[in-house]
Amino acid sequence: MNKNFFLLCLLLCAFISKLACAQTSADHFQPAASNLSGVAYPKISGDNRVMVRLKAPDAAKVQVQGGDGLQKDPLDLVKDAEGNWNGTIPSAGPGFHYYWFVVDGVRVNDPGSDAYLGYGRPTSGIEIPAANEDFHLLQNVPHGVVREQWYHSEITGKWRRAFVYTPPGYDASPNKKYPVLYLLHGAGENERGWSMQGHMNAILDNLIAGKKATPMLVVMDNGYAVAKGDTTPTTNTRAEMVRRAATLEEVYLKEIIPVMEKTYRMLPGRENRAMAGLSMGGLQTMLIGVKHTDLFSHYGFFSGAVFDEILADPKTALNGALSDANAFSKRVKVLWFGAGSEEKPFTKMATDTRKKLEGLGIKSSYYESPGTFHEWHTWRRCLHEFAPLLFK
Structure with a gap:
């Protein structure tokens, strides 16, 4: 085999492997740090997409919506065979965001997340990781x-x-x-x-x-x-x-x-x-x-x-x-x-x-x-x- 061709194949394999790893990392969803204990959803991917789920088997239409930086306009969710409504917010900004579901026209909180006072009422909140920023996180320093x-x-x-x-x-x-x-x-x-x-x-x-x-x-x-x-x-x-x-x-x-x-x-x-x-x-x-x-x-x-x-x-x-x-x-x-x-x-x-x-x-x-x-x-x-x- 030609030596240059062999080296080219090795480089191509390495590139494909690296690309696959990057895609795997981006596609790997984990429960949000702000979820209630033991709750799987919402989940966040490596590139800050947010996967949400709400069980509402009798609902006719469910949407998810959030504040600035998350999902400004309502996003339609899709119902699965078990009565769960699923969807993925395509790109969330870093930090804390309010969000909620709209079930047949009624705004409801996500039972998987804690609620905070926002928009004048208790509202679900999610924490999106901020890449290369930890100034706002608890660290091993003296605390007030x-x-x-x-x-x-x-x-x-x-x-x-x-x-x-x-x-x-x-x-x-x-x-x-x-x-x-x-x-x-x-x-x-x-x-x-x-x-x-x-x-x-x-x-x-x-x-x-x-x-x-x-x-x-x-x-x-x-x-x-x-x-x-x-x-x-x-x-x-x-x-x-x-x-x-x-x-x-x-x-x-x-x-x-x-x-x-x-x-x-x-x-x-x-x-x-x-x-x-x-x-x-x-x-x-x-x-x-x-x-x-x-x-x-x-x-x-x-x-x-x-x-x-x-x-x-x-x-x-x-x-x-x-x-x-x-x-x-x-x-x-x-x-x-x-x-x-x-x-x-x-x-x-x-x-x-x-x-x-x-x-x-x-x-x-x-x-x-x-x-x-x-x-x-x-x-x-x-x-x-x-x-x-x-x-x-």
């Missing part, structure tokens, strides 16, 4: 604690709950005080979102262990506040979010901040307080935090819903907080915006808001999360980029 803090609000007439992250070593150093980040969730979610869907505790633990972030407390309170006696239905329209923010502002000033400073060891002063939020929480950070540079000095807007009308006249907006650009810039240490590259309305809002600020002579920073939409992996990345800038 997420504590549940209840308090009674005279303003709303109700008991309210916050989750509070205390950094590693908090209990071992009873005389040490810490700066604090007030971290707000988005519309349709609640105070559990940042620790459950967002993995903020793992993100902070890993940053602190790597000496990339200052040890800090993080307060995650409920972003909805209805004044006592207010019977107006709660919606997520622009006007309603702005109106409700006024009540939340009062709750922050008179209840949340005083309760947290009384309960936890916090360093005093505006230079030791930050506020940041995602989507609706970014809007609230603008309407509450930026209005009070006497209380805060670091601000983060993660896909912030800063509508055009909020800064229609930047010099008079927010009770004139931006009217003196030099004074504002001296008081504010961090003014940071972030968004996913694929959530175009929010990248535009960030760009437009920054241009208005620049027109006043106020500088800000911007980060764009590559390939992500209006979803939790965008906001995980935002927190990972933002937290190292605080309290330096």
